[in-house]
Amino acid sequence: MISNSVVKPDFRKTYPQGGDKACLMRATKRSPLVGMLNNVEPSPFLAKAPYAKKEGCMLVELEISPENIKRLSSGNPLVGTFWDGKSLSLVEAPIEDISMVYNFFLHNHSLDLDESSNQFFQILRSLDAKGKPFLNAPEIYRIAHDKWETSIFFGEHGFPAPKTFQFNQKNLGEALLISDFAFIKDTGSYGGDYQVVVSKISRGYSAQAAKKRQILENLDQVAEFASTFCKPGHSIVQAGIRVPKIRDRNWDIRAVFQRGANGILDMTTYYLRVGKANSPQANIAKGGYAEDPLAVFSNSRKIGNMLRTLGLEVIFALENKTGKAAGELGLDFIFDQAGKPYLLEINSIIGSGGPADLSGRLADGIRTHLGNSLRSKWGGIMEKMMSNPFKYAQHLWGQHGQI
Ligand SMILES: Nc1ncnc2c1ncn2[C@@H]1O[C@H](COP(=O)(O)OP(=O)(O)O)[C@@H](O)[C@H]1O
Ligand SMILES: [Mg+2]
Numbered sequence: 059m060i061s062n063s064v065v066k067p068d069f070r071k072t073y074p075q076g077g078d079k080a081c082l083m084r085a086t087k088r089s090p091l092v093g094m095l096n097n098v099e100p101s102p103f104l105a106k107a108p109y110a111k112k113e114g115c116m117l118v119e120l121e122i123s124p125e126n127i128k129r130l131s132s133g134n135p136l137v138g139t140f141w142d143g144k145s146l147s148l149v150e151a152p153i154e155d156i157s158m159v160y161n162f163f164l165h166n167h168s169l170d171l172d173e174s175s176n177q178f179f180q181i182l183r184s185l186d187a188k189g190k191p192f193l194n195a196p197e198i199y200r201i202a203h204d205k206w207e208t209s210i211f212f213g214e215h216g217f218p219a220p221k222t223f224q225f226n227q228k229n230l231g232e233a234l235l236i237s238d239f240a241f242i243k244d245t246g247s248y249g250g251d252y253q254v255v256v257s258k259i260s261r262g263y264s265a266q267a268a269k270k271r272q273i274l275e276n277l278d279q280v281a282e283f284a285s286t287f288c289k290p291g292h293s294i295v296q297a298g299i300r301v302p303k304i305r306d307r308n309w310d311i312r313a314v315f316q317r318g319a320n321g322i323l324d325m326t327t328y329y330l331r332v333g334k335a336n337s338p339q340a341n342i343a344k345g346g347y348a349e350d351p352l353a354v355f356s357n358s359r360k361i362g363n364m365l366r367t368l369g370l371e372v373i374f375a376l377e378n379k380t381g382k383a384a385g386e387l388g389l390d391f392i393f394d395q396a397g398k399p400y401l402l403e404i405n406s407i408i409g410s411g412g413p414a415d416l417s418g419r420l421a422d423g424i425r426t427h428l429g430n431s432l433r434s435k436w437g438g439i440m441e442k443m444m445s446n447p448f449k450y451a452q453h454l455w456g457q458h459g460q461i
Pocket of ligand 2: 249250341390403
């Protein structure tokens with residue numbers, strides 16, 4: 059049961075209010091309610107809502123607020139936003155009707171430092187304590203989200219990954235003995251932000267962060283420069299892997315693993331991310347673009363099979379360690395000159411950047427030589443990727459719900 063009777067006065071004033079109460083109540087009786095934790099603008103909720111509707115789920119964006127923390131502890135319905143296909147309305151979502159929690163939250167750099175005062179984590183833990191299934195359980199989210207935890211996990215299982223240390227001046231020196239360049243990363247960073255790339259050069263070191271590049275004489279100076287972006291105690295330093303260039307650019311591969319309608323984990327897709335010219339990072343948000351591996355590698359299928367096998371092994375190990383199922387993870391891989399794959403990171407929050415970029419650019423006719431079949435292929439992949447979490451929610455609802 060769901061009702062839109064409670065409207066918190068200061069909540070999302072810009073959203074239209076109202077909505078068809080009768081329609082919401084009918085919908086709840088036959089469809090699972092998926093609670094989405096999110097508080098960023100522009101809201102990924104609006105991008106996901108049409109797919110939820112198509113899959114017969116009610117996606118409610120749960121407000122991250124002291125009000126909902128209070129409601130969770132007293133067991134009252136949570137306040138959230140619902141999109142009915144035409145307009146947005148404020149609704150109350152009864153906790154018992156939530157079939158899955160879609161914990162899509164883009165990190166706020168400063169908030170992440172203290173979980174106890176972070177409302178997102180308070181709501182997350184509280185829903186977890188109530189036994190709500192998550193697309194990615196908090197335990198999985200934590201290992202994926204913390205780059206140091208991720209590297210410990212890779213190490214425990216002997217998965218191939220660049221050598222990683224906690225960031226301090228001594229360990230920066232260690233990393234630069236392994237490779238002639240190193241990455242310093244904030245443990246909670248994403249999208250290539252808060253990274254410092256240090257390279258050995260004849261005159262000393264080159265350190266590059268955001269749009270700043272500095273030539274520095276010694277490691278003392280490099281560590282000091284880096285610590286303005288990456289706080290010691292909250293950052294890692296990682297040996298750089300020299301990637302064979304594509305069109306003179308760095309690249310990596312994002313492989314997407316999801317559970318869908320049958321609840322079975324598999325690789326949904328994998329795509330190349332080709333970095334901006336002269337950028338050490340391949341992130342699309344940093345000016346890179348997505349590319350179809352079939353258009354680049356003659357042995358693309360073999361690479362795909364290898365990534366699928368390795369990726370499934372990684373995620374099963376993560377599930378064994380946490381005792382929780384992973385609903386949707388993106389693994390980033392890079393390859394060295396010998397073609398050996400390395401795991402860079404586990405993303406517990408995946409956008410649709412790659413397939414959106416590919417289907418968008420192909421539809422724009424920018425890469426028409428790739429042809430119509432690839433255009434519809436990436437449109438289809440995007441559809442599948444966006445729909446899988448809701449198919450999975452239906453699966454969970456069928457197992458544990460009250461249909
Ligand atoms: N150790 C490394 N060796 C080579 N390239 C790297 C290394 N670490 C990161 N990169 C490049 O930087 C990008 C961003 O790094 P990543 O670890 O995925 O952090 P983020 O979470 O910010 O995406 C990668 O996609 C890759 O292109
Ligand atoms: Mg990445």
